[in-house]
Amino acid sequence: MNRTALGVAGIALLVLLVVASSSLFVVHQAEQALVLRFGAVADPENPIKGPGLHMKKPFIEDVVRYDTRLLDVDPPAEQVILADQKRIEVDTYARFRIANPLLFYQAVRTEDGARARIREIVNNSLRQVLGNVSLPSVLSAEREQIMHEIQQQVSETAKSLGVVVVDVRIRRADLPPETSQAIYRRMESERQREAAEARAQGYERAQQIRASADRERTILLAEAQRQAQILRGQGDSEANKAYAEAFSADPAFFAFYRSLTAYRQVLADGNTTYVLTPESDFFKFFHNAPGAGKP
Structure with a gap:
């Protein structure tokens, strides 16, 4: 009897433990x-x-x-068409928190279900917002404002899932490979055209500078020659004036000086032979010189 009671008590205790644990x-x-x-x-x-x-x-x-x-959502990269019809591949991520478990359970049941829905919401918001902006805006300082607008849209839509989206970020925004190659070729062609224009402009400018320098050189040489002619004329005038004054002061000495100059110039080359008559005026000072004999 005691054993039966102990067995029943043990079973009851075991059931009680199972019920309590459950x-x-x-x-x-x-x-x-x-x-x-x-x-x-x-x-x-x-x-x-x-x-x-x-x-x-x-x-x-x-x-x-x-x-x-906080839970993470990492959607795959998505191609988006911008307002200027450019295509870009956008890689984003988002972070959310379950704010209302009851609504969350009713809407998506599991975290994986929530991630799938949030990926759709993020991609839809990306297309809607980025479809109204150009590529330069996405790559400029306006990017923060664009992301703020995307996050607002995502947060507002995700409320129905019982979650709060606290952050949405663009990790990377790249052009598709085919577009990148086309843009690279266009940029390379543009740089080559600009380089050719720069070389042509440089050559044209060099020609202008060279022509200007030649023109200034010609003007300076002409001016120098003109000044030289003027100075030479002034010198000749002064010399003639001095000669005239000397001739007027002593005509005989001036005639003698002129003859000496002529002798020096004619007789400078000892190899030259001159044939002149003794009565020539060239030798008049030889005849009249002291101690000179008659020819």
């Missing part, structure tokens, strides 16, 4: 939970369970746990 659950600090009864919220008035020890009805109620920390 009735109690712990929600950790970084979690929030929903208690579901046959797939529906068991306690509509207090559906969200925060950190701590909680109870549920065993076997008929289940617990769904959700992370309270």
Whole structure:
């Protein structure tokens, strides 16, 4: 009898332990939970369970746990057509937090489901916002404002999922390979054209400078020659004036000086022979010189 009672008591204790373990659950600090009864919220008035020890009805109620920390969404790169009809590949990421577990469960059930929906929302917002801006705007300081507008749209739409999107970022915005090659070839052609224009302009400018220098050289040489002619004329005039004054002061000496100059010039080359008559005026000072004999 005692053994039977002990056996029954042991079985009852075991059942009690199983029921107790099925009735109690712990929600950790970084979690929030929903208690579901046959797939529906068991306690509509207090559906969200925060950190701590909680109870549920065993076997008929289940617990769904959700992370309270920030969660990441990493959509694949998406091609977007901009307002200027340029195509770019945009690589984005987003971060969200589950703000309303009940709404979250009703809308998407799981975190993976939420990520899939948020990827769609981000891509739709990208197309809508970037479709109204040009490529230079995406690559300039306006990028922050563009991202702010995208985040606002994503956050507003994602509210229906029970989440708060706290950040949306463009990690990279690149041109598609075929577009990049076309732009590179166009830029290379443009640079070559600009280089050719610069060389042509440089050659033209060099020709202008050279022509200007030649013109100035010609003008300077002509002016120098003119000044030289003027100075030479002035010198000749002064010399003639001096000769005239000397001739007027002593005509005989001046005639003698002129003859000496002529002798020096004629007789400078000792190899030259001159044939002159003795009566020539060229020798008049030889005849009249002291000690000179008659020829």
